[in-house]
Amino acid sequence: MSVTELSVSTQNYLKTVWSLSEWSDAPVTATVIAERTGYTLSSVSDAVRRLTDQGFLDHARYGSIALTDVGRAHAVAMVRRHRLIESFLVSVLGYGWDQVHDEAENLEHAVSDFMVERIDEFLEHPTRDPHGDPIPSADGVITIPDAxxxxxxxxxxxxxxxxxxxxxxxxxxxxxxxxxxxxxxxxxxxxxxxxxxxxxxxxxxxxxxxxxxxxxxxxxxxxxxxxxxxxxxxxxxxxxxxxxxxxx
Structure with missing residues (x-):
């Protein structure tokens, strides 16, 4: 299943869970997700239950939330989309690096897998985005800098x-x-x-x-x-x- 077949809501939740643990070892909880997204705690709790039932998340009752292998693959695919789009907006369209995040948040759900790969080819396969965040490869490999x-x-x-x-x-x-x-x-x-x-x-x-x-x-x-x-x-x-x- 391509990540494009998931709902925008599912894409966002999976990417959020991944992003919260990319640079932090702190447990990911429904409360933390609600603070990051601005959604109500009840909405987040409902979404976590749904995504757990669908096999995208692991969530022990009252425990931390983690991505399953399938959930991680989709989350990393969304991160790749986001960071490649940011890179394209800065290097080709002349956006400021402070302007690209919200723009990429919208575009990442709209572009096709084919366009993402064309952007990657056009930019000659960048490994870091304008802010220095690592860009996952097409097969989901991501190298976190030692920082x-x-x-x-x-x-x-x-x-x-x-x-x-x-x-x-x-x-x-x-x-x-x-x-x-x-x-x-x-x-x-x-x-x-x-x-x-x-x-x-x-x-x-x-x-x-x-x-x-x-x-x-x-x-x-x-x-x-x-x-x-x-x-x-x-x-x-x-x-x-x-x-x-x-x-x-």
């Missing part, structure tokens, strides 16, 4: 930005205006005393385009910051980086 949240990095480290959460478009604008983008190199310093803030300096850009996906949306260049940029906890939690030393 941690910047908030876990000790001052004095030099790190590379591997992924930026796209949950907050305004935060994405803030990052881009300061050159904090996928594959940028940051020098990490301590923030103000008695705060959980960090200061970063952009010491290296993304080398033109963001791997395969950012394309020309950022004019092929990333500005390096001349002064330290203070980042609070919400910002450092949204940035996933490689390299550096972890705090104890």
């Amino acid at each position: 941690v949240q910047l908030s876990r990095i000790a001052p004095g480290s030099t790190v590379i930005v591997e992924r930026i959460s796209d949950d907050d478009p305004e935060l994405l604008k803030f990052f881009e205006e300061r050159g904090i983008v996928f594959e940028a190199t940051l020098s990490v310093n301590a923030g103000a005393p008695y705060s959980d803030a960090l200061e970063v300096v952009v010491v290296g850009d993304a080398g033109g385009a963001s791997g395969e996906a950012r394309g020309e949306a950022n004019d092929g260049a990333v500005r390096q910051s001349a002064v330290p940029i203070s980042l609070g906890r919400s910002a450092t939690d949204a940035l996933y980086v490689s390299g550096g030393t972890l705090t104890e």
Whole structure:
């Protein structure tokens, strides 16, 4: 069965369950799904029961929710659609990386499997989307980058930005205006005393385009910051980086 044969509601629920566990080990519950989607808890509970009966979810009573093998295959197919569409919108149509998430949310349900594969071919099979999220292959293989949240990095480290959460478009604008983008190199310093803030300096850009996906949306260049940029906890939690030393 192709993922296109599922209802939009089913597609969304499966993708949501997968997304909630992609970068977190926290249990996925009906309450967490309701908070992410904005649906009522009763609606989510009904949907979870239905998807469990259909063989897409495993859900022990009052326990966490997990995808079955079939459910995971459909969820990953939706993630692939979403991230390829985001990449196409940025690199070909010139969308800003803060504009593509909602657009892709609509288009991912409408395009055919054939169009998804044509987009993949046209973009020469990208492996990361504009925000650094990994794009699953056509056969469902996905490689999660070895990255941690910047908030876990000790001052004095030099790190590379591997992924930026796209949950907050305004935060994405803030990052881009300061050159904090996928594959940028940051020098990490301590923030103000008695705060959980960090200061970063952009010491290296993304080398033109963001791997395969950012394309020309950022004019092929990333500005390096001349002064330290203070980042609070919400910002450092949204940035996933490689390299550096972890705090104890």
